[in-house]
Structures are given as C-alpha cells and as structure tokens.
Amino acid sequence: xxxYFILLIIVLFSMQLSAQEWVVAPAxxxxxxxxxxxxxxxxxxxxxxxxxxxxxxxxxxKNNVIQLVPIPPDAASVKMQAxxxxxxxxxxxxxxxxxxxxxxxxxxTDLWRVISFMRGFNPKYVQEVAVPTIxxxxxxxxxxxxxxxxxxxxxxxLLTSLKENIAQPVAGAEVKLxxxxxxGNLPIDEARKSxxxxxxxxxxxxxxxxxxxxxxxxxxxxxxxxxxxxxSAEANLTVGVPTNRPALTDQRSMWGVLEKSPVWxxxxxxxxxxxxxxxxxxxxxxxRAIYRAGSKE
Amino acid sequence: MSQNSKDASHDHDHPGHDSxxxxxxxxxxxxxxxxxxxxxxxxxxxxxKYEETKPGANFVRVLTADNRIIEVPKEGFKDxxxxxxxxxxxxxxxxxxxxxVMVIDLAKCRNARKCITACQxxxxxxxxxxHINTLVMQESENTAPYFMPKPCQHCDNxxxxxxxxxxxxFKRQDGIVLIDNERCIGCRFCIAACPYSARLFHWEExxxxxxxxxxxxxxxxxxxxxKGTISKCLFSSDRLREGKLPYCxxxxxxxxxxxxxxxQDSVTNGTTKETFRLSELLKVNAGYQLMPELGTKPRVYxxxxxxxxxxxxxxxxxxxxx
Numbered sequence: 085x086x087x088y089f090i091l092l093i094i095v096l097f098s099m100q101l102s103a104q105e106w107v108v109a110p111a112x113x114x115x116x117x118x119x120x121x122x123x124x125x126x127x128x129x130x131x132x133x134x135x136x137x138x139x140x141x142x143x144x145x146k147n148n149v150i151q152l153v154p155i156p157p158d159a160a161s162v163k164m165q166a167x168x169x170x171x172x173x174x175x176x177x178x179x180x181x182x183x184x185x186x187x188x189x190x191x192x193t194d195l196w197r198v199i200s201f202m203r204g205f206n207p208k209y210v211q212e213v214a215v216p217t218i219x220x221x222x223x224x225x226x227x228x229x230x231x232x233x234x235x236x237x238x239x240x241x242l243l244t245s246l247k248e249n250i251a252q253p254v255a256g257a258e259v260k261l262x263x264x265x266x267x268g269n270l271p272i273d274e275a276r277k278s279x280x281x282x283x284x285x286x287x288x289x290x291x292x293x294x295x296x297x298x299x300x301x302x303x304x305x306x307x308x309x310x311x312x313x314x315x316s317a318e319a320n321l322t323v324g325v326p327t328n329r330p331a332l333t334d335q336r337s338m339w340g341v342l343e344k345s346p347v348w349x350x351x352x353x354x355x356x357x358x359x360x361x362x363x364x365x366x367x368x369x370x371x372r373a374i375y376r377a378g379s380k381e
Numbered sequence: 382m383s384q385n386s387k388d389a390s391h392d393h394d395h396p397g398h399d400s401x402x403x404x405x406x407x408x409x410x411x412x413x414x415x416x417x418x419x420x421x422x423x424x425x426x427x428x429x430k431y432e433e434t435k436p437g438a439n440f441v442r443v444l445t446a447d448n449r450i451i452e453v454p455k456e457g458f459k460d461x462x463x464x465x466x467x468x469x470x471x472x473x474x475x476x477x478x479x480x481x482v483m484v485i486d487l488a489k490c491r492n493a494r495k496c497i498t499a500c501q502x503x504x505x506x507x508x509x510x511x512h513i514n515t516l517v518m519q520e521s522e523n524t525a526p527y528f529m530p531k532p533c534q535h536c537d538n539x540x541x542x543x544x545x546x547x548x549x550x551f552k553r554q555d556g557i558v559l560i561d562n563e564r565c566i567g568c569r570f571c572i573a574a575c576p577y578s579a580r581l582f583h584w585e586e587x588x589x590x591x592x593x594x595x596x597x598x599x600x601x602x603x604x605x606x607x608k609g610t611i612s613k614c615l616f617s618s619d620r621l622r623e624g625k626l627p628y629c630x631x632x633x634x635x636x637x638x639x640x641x642x643x644x645q646d647s648v649t650n651g652t653t654k655e656t657f658r659l660s661e662l663l664k665v666n667a668g669y670q671l672m673p674e675l676g677t678k679p680r681v682y683x684x685x686x687x688x689x690x691x692x693x694x695x696x697x698x699x700x701x702x703x
Contacts, residue, residue, distance in 0.1 A: 179652075184634070188653055263647075265649070267625075267642075267648075267656070268647075268654055268655070291646075327645075329644055331475075331477070332553075332554055332555070332556045337543075339538070339540075341548065
C-alpha cells in the first residue's frame with residue numbers, strides 16, 4: 085500500500101514537472117556562440133556566474149545548490165550539460181518560476197560568457213562556434229558619441245570606427261538609447277539603425293524629468309554585438325525637464341515634527357499652556373494677597 | 382645551560398671522593414636546576430616559536446564572498462563599528478531628492494508568496510507576522526476574485542504619524558514612513574489610525590534573539606525587533622540606500638511589483654528589471670490607489686486585475702501548502 089502511495093506521489097510530481105516544461109524553440113536550441121570559449125571568456129563568465137547564478141545554483145560540481153522546488157540543477161550536472169548551448173542561452177533569456185529572466189539584465193555576450201564558464205566543467209564538451217563568427221561586420225571597435233540637437237529636439241549618436249587611424253562612419257548598426265534611472269535604464273524611443281553617415285537620431289520625450297538643472301545621464305548601446313562587438317557610451321546631456329521638487333517633509337502638516345507643525349496648532353497650544361499656567365499663577369497671587377491681608381490685622 | 386647539565390651527569394656518574402661533599406652537592410644541585418631550567422626554557426621557546434608560526438596566531442581566518450577561507454594579519458584588521466547614532470540620523474533623514482513609489486500589477490499575482498517570505502526573512506518576522514500580505518479580493522458576487530498584495534501605503538498624509546504621541550513613527554523626505562522601535566511605547570494609536578491595517582504589534586519576544594545580540598538597532602530594517610512595539614513595511618529602506626530594489630520586489634517570480642522614483646517618473650519591474658515611465662504605466666493600465674477618498678495620498682499604486690495571467694486558484698491554507 086505504502087509503495088503504491090509513493091508511486092502515486094512520484095507520478096503526480098512528474099506530471100507537475102512536465103506541466104511546466106521549459107520549451108525552447110528548435111531554432112533557438114541550434115543557436116551557437118559567436119565566439120570560441122577560451123580561458124578569458126571562462127574567467128569573465130565566472131564573475132557573472134558568481135554575481136547572478138551562484139546564490140541558487142551553487143558552485144559548479146560541488147552540488148551546493150539551494151533547496152527550491154524544482155531544485156535548481158548544478159551547473160556541472162549531466163542534466164544541465166545535456167542542454168545545447170542555444171538551449172542554455174534561451175533558458176537564461178526566458179527564465180521560469182523562481183529562475184529570473186536575464187533578458188534585460190545581461191547582454192547576449194555576457195550570457196555566452198556564463199555558458200562558456202559552465203562548459204568548463206564538462207570535459208566531454210566540444211564547442212561549435214557559430215558562422216559567421218564575431219567580428220564579421222566590416223567595422224570593428226565602434227565608438228559612439230552622443231549629442232543633443234536642440235533645433236530638432238533629438239538625441240543624436242554618431243558611430244565611428246578607426247580604419248588605418250582614420251575615423252570612418254559605421255552604417256547599418258542597430259543601437260538603443262536609455263536614460264539612467266535610480267533602479268535601471270529607461271528605454272528611450274525604439275532601436276534604430278545608423279545611416280550612411282553613421283548617424284542615428286532618437287526622438288526624445290519633452291517631459292522626461294532630469295536633475296535640478298535638467299541633466300539626464302544617457303546610455304547608448306550597440307545591439308548587434310555578434311557582428312560589431314560590444315560598444316556603448318554614456319553622456320550627461322541637458323535634455324530633461326529641470327526637476328527640483330521639495331522634500332516631502334518640507335510643508336507644514338499635522339504629522340510634521342515640531343518645526344513643521346501648522347502655525348495655528350503652535351499658536352493654540354502655546355495659548356492653552358499660557359492660559360492654564362496663568363490661571364494657576366493668578367490663584368497663587370490671590371492666596372498670597374489673602375495671606376498678607378490676614379497677617380496685617 | 383646545557384653544558385651545565387652535561388657536567389652534572391658527569392659528576393653524578395663518578396661519585397667517589399668523600400671529602401666535604403659541599404662542592405659536589407653544589408654542582409649536583411646546580412646541575413639539576415640547570416637541566417630543569419634548560420628543558421623549561423627550551424619548551425617555552427619552542428612553544429613561542431610554534432605560536433608564532435602556527436596559523437591563526439597573528440592571523441584571522443576570513444571567509445570571502447567567493448567561499449575561500451583566507452588568513453588576514455591581525456595588525457591590518459579593523460573592526461567596523463556601526464554607530465547607532467549614525468544609523469538613527471540617516472534613517473530619520475532619508476535619501477535626498479527621491480520620492481519612492483511602488484506599483485502593484487494585480488493581473489500578474491498568483492499568490493506565490495515569495496514577497497512575503499523574503500520580507501519576513503529580512504525583518505526577522507514569524508510566519509504569521511506580515512509586513513506585506515496577499516489578500517483574496519472579490520468586489521461583489523458576480524465579479525472575479527483576485528489576489529492583492531498589500532504593504533504599507535507610505536501615505537503622504539499619514540494618519541499614523543499624526544497620532545503618535547512620542548514621535549516614534551515619522552515620515553522621511555523621500556516619502557517613506559518608518560518606525561523607531563527605540564522610541565515606540567507600544568500604545569498602538571497608530572494601528573487604530575491606519576485605514577489600511579498595515580501595522581502589526583509584537584506580542585511575543587522577537588523570533589531571532591541570539592543572532593541579533595549586540596547588533597545595533599537599524600531603524601531602516603527594524604532589526605533587532607523588540608517586544609511590545611510596532612512594526613510594518615519599510616519599503617526596504619536599507620536596500621534603497623544601496624540602490625537596490627526592495628526585498629519583496631526582487632523576490633517576486635511573476636513580475637507583480639514595480640518600484641521606482643516619482644521624481645524621475647520611472648519604475649523598474651523587480652522580476653524582468655525593465656524600466657517604465659510611471660505616468661505612462663498608470664495611464665495606460667488605469668492605475669488606482671487604495672481608498673484615496675480618505676485623503677491619505679498613498680505612495681502605492683495598483684494596476685487592475687484585468688486579463689489575468691493566471692487562473693485564480695484559492696488555497697484553503699496557503700501558508701501550509703508552501
């Protein structure tokens with residue numbers, strides 16, 4: 085009886101697991117890393133792994149994973165290593181249940197670095213590098229410059245790359261613009277491609293709050309990392325609305341501290357205290373007068 | 382010294398001449414003493430040498446963030462003393478130039494309760510003590526039920542602060558309403574004043590006592606907790622000071638929570654880490670506040686539970702099933 089019960093639990097449990105199957109599209113599963121995994125990519129991947137994955141997946145090979153349901157597999161385990169590179173990449177982007185999606189927190193290159201680190205624990209692993217590999221675009225080491233076009237009200241990015249020490253415009257590269265906020269980067273406008281002059285113009289909202297003088301920290305990033313390599317730039321431009329709102333504790337209110345309490349309240353309180361003490365003082369003086377009158381006779 | 386001890390043994394081997402004995406006795410005693418002294422001295426010296434070289438004498442073992450045990454010389458060691466006065470001062474003032482705001486998307490909540498457990502873990506609460514709780518809501522008989530996480534609303538016109546007789550609960554410049562458990566006298570006026578039932582009273586001794594011993598009280602974390610005082614959601618002010626999202630916001634697996642700064646008109650989703658314009662998010666999704674008619678001006682917004690992502694499945698006892 086007990087055996088059947090355990091079997092039933094196992095069946096139910098596996099049903100529940102299969103109900104939340106992690107689906108990876110075949111095209112995504114076939115995806116390959118744009119660069120070859122080397123010691124340097126493994127090292128870079130380890131840093132990212134320690135910061136983002138270790139808290140649940142533990143140290144690869146040591147099986148010190150956190151006990152969640154479902155249990156996060158060890159990065160060196162057979163289960164994890166059975167995934168193709170593309171499947172791992174896709175799962176990192178998707179996330180599932182307690183496993184967060186890293187779509188907006190890690191770049192595609194960083195994800196490949198993590199996969200490179202994980203593959204380092206599989207001696208049987210032989211890497212297949214994607215074709216075309218990284219650096220297939222004609223332009224490399226792209227540098228981006230941001231500036232504010234006051235007349236058109238647009239933020240412009242200029243993409244250049246050095247070719248024989250002469251700056252050449254980079255055409256056809258897709259870039260994204262963000263405004264830095266307290267907890268994350270706010271996407272501005274859509275991803276746009278550079279024109280023949282290497283120029284990208286972003287429409288900038290007229291009502292985005294900046295700091296006290298209207299400065300906004302802007303970040304621009306190249307999205308096609310595979311072809312062009314990683315490139316990003318930051319600039320502090322006066323494109324926002326100057327925002328200098330007072331502290332919420334500045335106004336006088338019933339809940340404020342003594343200095344910030346309503347004037348009428350301070351006045352009424354002081355008046356009440358003075359009245360009470362004044363009355364007591366009056367009584368004392370009267371008693372004194374009676375005493376004096378009595379002692380005269 | 383060792384030379385003396387050799388002499389002594391030599392003397393001892395050849396007893397004979399029976400003259401006064403005094404000289405021999407003297408050497409004998411002297412030798413014995415010398416041997417003992419030499420042995421003792423050597424022991425002390427080797428002990429000292431061993432103490433000097435053995436690990437952990439002038440070194441302190443430290444566990445690094447990447448799980449390695451390293452030894453750090455004691456001389457280069459500096460105890461970090463967290464100053465209670467400093468914690469109190471910075472906790473009262475708050476972060477300049479910010480107005481924190483939370484948006485809760487009811488369409489995404491399926492009562493996973495990860496926010497609750499993360500919060501209770503951070504603030505050392507018992508499983509039945511909630512700074513944030515998911516309520517089961519149903520407006521009327523014919524409308525659909527939904528889950529509603531409800532933290533403290535951090536009102537801009539907080540009735541709880543107005544009634545506190547000892548200035549224990551207060552509002553900061555960044556909009557967060559906190560409690561100073563060092564000042565709180567446990568009168569519970571604030572519990573009566575709060576229309577959102579956001580506050581709880583510690584009837585029992587704190588859950589974590591041993592581990593919190595000697596920890597200076599952090600007003601931005603309400604840890605160590607104190608029996609006979611009030612506690613409530615703090616918007617994780619200690620995390621905000623580090624530029625991190627609150628515990629509940631980053632623990633949610635379903636993307637329910639957005640947290641951000643009204644001054645920057647932006648909120649970031651704790652699950653996907655995507656950032657949105659606050660004004661747009663509220664406009665597009667018809668965001669609303671709880672009981673705005675009371676004039677409390679809450680800092681928490683709700684997005685209605687339309688197009689729910691999950692089927693409503695009410696657990697009879699959700700705490701037990703986790």
